[in-house]
Amino acid sequence: MTSFDEIDRRLLLELSEKADQTTGKLARKLGLSQPATWRRIKRLEGNIIKGYRVSLNKEKLGFGVTVFLGIKLATKGRVSLVDFERAVISIPEVQSVQHVLGLYDYRLRVVSKDLSDFERVLRRRIMSLPGVGNVEANVLLSEERRIGPLGV
DSSP: OOOOOHHHHHHHHHHHHOTTOOHHHHHHHHTOOHHHHHHHHHHHHHHTOOOOOOOOOTTTTTOOEEEEEEEEEOTTTTOOHHHHHHHHTTOTTEEEEEEOSSSOSEEEEEEESSHHHHHHHIIIIITTSTTEEEEEEEEOOOOOOOOOTTOO
């Protein structure tokens, strides 16, 4: 693990809350000079920060329902994991695909306009994927950001 100090931890927290802050604003919050803050950010980007992402308002984009699916692949026919993954990532409503260990083989995050739209996606697109066996759906009611192990 890369070593970092309390200032690095605070910098990671600030960036995780709002990644588009200027280096000057971050420097003022941390009590550092702008060049020192920039150097720290570059060092963290080379070691710890994997990237930055945009968080979209799904409701304003017309996606009011989020469903988590647990998918157990059927053992008959022994479908290739690569074939399943290639097929599932081509579905635009599928926001994430996680290969997991446990009761299910995959965990999907699926967005849709409403429950009837989700049913259409489930029946016509997901259930027809190669190798799909058991499926369990959990509808997201609310979501809170959880602070991680470093306070970020």
